[in-house]
Amino acid sequence: MEKVGIHWSETERQRAGNTKTMKQYIGIDLGGTKILAGLFDEQMNCLERIKEKTGSKKAPEYVIPKILKSIDDLLSKAGLRTSDITAMGVGAPGSIDTLNGVVLFSPNLNWTQVPIVKMLNEKLPFPVLVENDCNVSTLAVHEMEYKSKPASMVGIFIGTGIGSGIVIDGKPYHGFNRTAGEIGHMVIASGGPKCGCGNSGCFEAVSSRKAIFREIKKAISKGETQFYKRANKVNKDLKSGDFRKAIAAGDKVTKRIVIAAARSIGIATGNIINLLCPEVIVFGGGIIQALEPVMMPVIAKTAQSYAMTGTAVGIKLAATHLGDDAGIIGATVMAKKFCKK
Amino acid sequence: MEKVGIHWSETERQRAGNTKTMKQYIGIDLGGTKILAGLFDEQMNCLERIKEKTGSKKAPEYVIPKILKSIDDLLSKAGLRTSDITAMGVGAPGSIDTLNGVVLFSPNLNWTQVPIVKMLNEKLPFPVLVENDCNVSTLAVHEMEYKSKPASMVGIFIGTGIGSGIVIDGKPYHGFNRTAGEIGHMVIASGGPKCGCGNSGCFEAVSSRKAIFREIKKAISKGETQFYKRANKVNKDLKSGDFRKAIAAGDKVTKRIVIAAARSIGIATGNIINLLCPEVIVFGGGIIQALEPVMMPVIAKTAQSYAMTGTAVGIKLAATHLGDDAGIIGATVMAKKFCKK
Numbered sequence: 183m184e185k186v187g188i189h190w191s192e193t194e195r196q197r198a199g200n201t202k203t204m205k206q207y208i209g210i211d212l213g214g215t216k217i218l219a220g221l222f223d224e225q226m227n228c229l230e231r232i233k234e235k236t237g238s239k240k241a242p243e244y245v246i247p248k249i250l251k252s253i254d255d256l257l258s259k260a261g262l263r264t265s266d267i268t269a270m271g272v273g274a275p276g277s278i279d280t281l282n283g284v285v286l287f288s289p290n291l292n293w294t295q296v297p298i299v300k301m302l303n304e305k306l307p308f309p310v311l312v313e314n315d316c317n318v319s320t321l322a323v324h325e326m327e328y329k330s331k332p333a334s335m336v337g338i339f340i341g342t343g344i345g346s347g348i349v350i351d352g353k354p355y356h357g358f359n360r361t362a363g364e365i366g367h368m369v370i371a372s373g374g375p376k377c378g379c380g381n382s383g384c385f386e387a388v389s390s391r392k393a394i395f396r397e398i399k400k401a402i403s404k405g406e407t408q409f410y411k412r413a414n415k416v417n418k419d420l421k422s423g424d425f426r427k428a429i430a431a432g433d434k435v436t437k438r439i440v441i442a443a444a445r446s447i448g449i450a451t452g453n454i455i456n457l458l459c460p461e462v463i464v465f466g467g468g469i470i471q472a473l474e475p476v477m478m479p480v481i482a483k484t485a486q487s488y489a490m491t492g493t494a495v496g497i498k499l500a501a502t503h504l505g506d507d508a509g510i511i512g513a514t515v516m517a518k519k520f521c522k523k
Numbered sequence: 524m525e526k527v528g529i530h531w532s533e534t535e536r537q538r539a540g541n542t543k544t545m546k547q548y549i550g551i552d553l554g555g556t557k558i559l560a561g562l563f564d565e566q567m568n569c570l571e572r573i574k575e576k577t578g579s580k581k582a583p584e585y586v587i588p589k590i591l592k593s594i595d596d597l598l599s600k601a602g603l604r605t606s607d608i609t610a611m612g613v614g615a616p617g618s619i620d621t622l623n624g625v626v627l628f629s630p631n632l633n634w635t636q637v638p639i640v641k642m643l644n645e646k647l648p649f650p651v652l653v654e655n656d657c658n659v660s661t662l663a664v665h666e667m668e669y670k671s672k673p674a675s676m677v678g679i680f681i682g683t684g685i686g687s688g689i690v691i692d693g694k695p696y697h698g699f700n701r702t703a704g705e706i707g708h709m710v711i712a713s714g715g716p717k718c719g720c721g722n723s724g725c726f727e728a729v730s731s732r733k734a735i736f737r738e739i740k741k742a743i744s745k746g747e748t749q750f751y752k753r754a755n756k757v758n759k760d761l762k763s764g765d766f767r768k769a770i771a772a773g774d775k776v777t778k779r780i781v782i783a784a785a786r787s788i789g790i791a792t793g794n795i796i797n798l799l800c801p802e803v804i805v806f807g808g809g810i811i812q813a814l815e816p817v818m819m820p821v822i823a824k825t826a827q828s829y830a831m832t833g834t835a836v837g838i839k840l841a842a843t844h845l846g847d848d849a850g851i852i853g854a855t856v857m858a859k860k861f862c863k864k
Contacts, residue, residue, distance in 0.1 A: 222691055236686055289832075336682070355691070367793075368831060369794055370713050371714070372787070373712070383712075453794075492700060496699065497699055
């Protein structure tokens with residue numbers, strides 16, 4: 183799978199194999215559903231990559247061994263040993279104490295106060311850092327797609343939920359409780375749809391995959407669209423790709439719902455411009471990956487119309503093309519930048 | 524007028540008069556309605572203070588001479604000369620290029636690209652800095668009311684409009700176009716009341732003095748409240764103090780409307796906690812000054828319920844008590860901190 187910013191070829195693998203004195207790094211993207219692990223060289227070439235299911239048992243005593251197994255598999259695929267690794271970064275969902283290497287609170291993993299770095303360091307001879315998954319993905323985009331290294335940048339990741347990463351003065355911004363970036367729970371439609379968090383009108387409740395899915399289910403039950411019936415998807419958990427297929431097949435109801443979600447993303451983006459005025463706002467996550475051509479023009483136009491005069495001049499809004507690799511790349515960038523061996 | 528953080532007494536004036544070798548600073552709060560000028564010593568004692576109307580003619584050729592006159596009056600009241608002043612700061616409404624000393628865009632003054640620092644420097648022998656008015660007010664609170672100097676802080680100023688100042692890493696944050704902090708136009712109630720900016724559902728459209736006034740006018744016209752008729756205020760432009768008086772007199776309609784505005788402020792505050800997680804969020808402006816006891820508990824409770832689990836722990840929410848002096852104090856703090864003579 184070739185991605186922007188990553189060169190992944192047999193030649194690269196051989197080169198890496200031939201130069202064991204080079205520095206190698208590992209990036210882990212730890213999610214509630216899957217664990218992605220990537221092996222990178224100093225030039226950020228991806229040498230190997232592994233995907234594991236996180237599994238239903240999410241307690242650290244089950245998940246940590248899975249991470250260690252991913253690392254083992256990665257190294258044996260590459261013919262390397264742990265001593266060949268300079269440092270490793272982990273992107274994890276939730277609020278993270280990066281200084282002490284602790285996952286403070288992660289609803290996706292059902293973790294509270296898990297000292298992940300200490301637990302990994304007991305088994306690994308190289309330094310490990312942990313950071314919020316949206317922050318590492320934003321860092322990945324910052325380093326790999328924006329060579330000008332913008333001083334300020336916000337990454338908005340729209341999938342089943344919505345999260346964000348904030349870069350200020352060229353580095354991840356965490357805030358007082360290290361929880362900054364919970365953009366999915368910025369209220370933009372007070373009194374609007376119920377959110378999973380218990381409140382209503384959150385950005386996530388109007389623009390996430392869950393929100394689009396909810397509106398499509400309503401439309402199906404009202405008989406407004408026949409597409410999902412024809413596609414035998416009526417009682418399925420619809421994915422971002424299903425929405426794309428529906429629009430490609432000319433389903434106007436799905437298009438209307440997706441465009442309404444894009445408008446809300448544009449309003450949220452206008453909020454970010456008015457409040458933080460970052461140089462770059464980048465969009466990622468499953469929904470954007472699947473629906474970029476339909477959504478991005480609507481997002482940009484809406485954001486522009488909600489931004490105050492003069493606030494949006496020269497600000498770049500764009501989708502990232504790092505795709506699923508943003509997490510492992512960002513975790514590796516962090517390991518390279520901030521780990522001292 | 525005694526204010527928290529400012530000592531203003533005859534003794535101080537005499538002390539200042541006796542120690543002309545001390546460093547003195549001037550802070551200017553340039554508003555669309557009035558110009559406040561304050562003279563401060565090194566210890567941030569306010570030695571003198573002047574208030575001028577900005578006047579209806581707001582072009583720089585009218586306003587700059589008014590600022591210069593304020594400075595003259597201030598100095599002659601204190602028996603000082605321009606050579607006794609170390610530096611001066613100006614807080615101005617709108618987006619400001621602090622590096623080049625230019626007011627980029629100010630709707631309140633109807634200014635575009637006004638090189639205010641250059642214009643003042645032509646007449647004044649001491650260095651001058653200019654900064655956004657909400658940023659200087661936030662800086663004032665940061666320096667004078669929070670001696671611990673929190674790393675991150677947001678000041679939310681609720682008056683006729685709503686603005687904010689952001690402090691990150693202990694210094695004002697400006698963003699790419701130097702326009703950061705336009706919190707009044709953060710949409711929190713998409714599809715809600717029309718805002719002066721042309722959009723709808725902005726924070727300013729639901730929580731500012733204008734928004735409260737609009738709701739009270741509606742209630743008056745529906746005959747829901749008789750208070751304003753009795754007070755002979757029906758066709759008047761109601762001020763924050765009028766709302767306070769109505770509530771003090773037991774007018775339940777005003778209380779309901781003010782509490783609804785406070786709830787919206789709480790939602791906006793929850794957004795700030797979720798997004799930026801600053802150590803301190805401070806509230807100022809005419810509405811808060813007049814209605815703190817009614818509004819602050821509602822703001823705090825609502826913000827808490829909209830903040831995600833763990834994000835609000837230990838964050839301080841409080842009203843500033845610097846009042847009208849926040850602008851001149853903050854402008855002076857800036858002059859002291861950042862001006863090199």
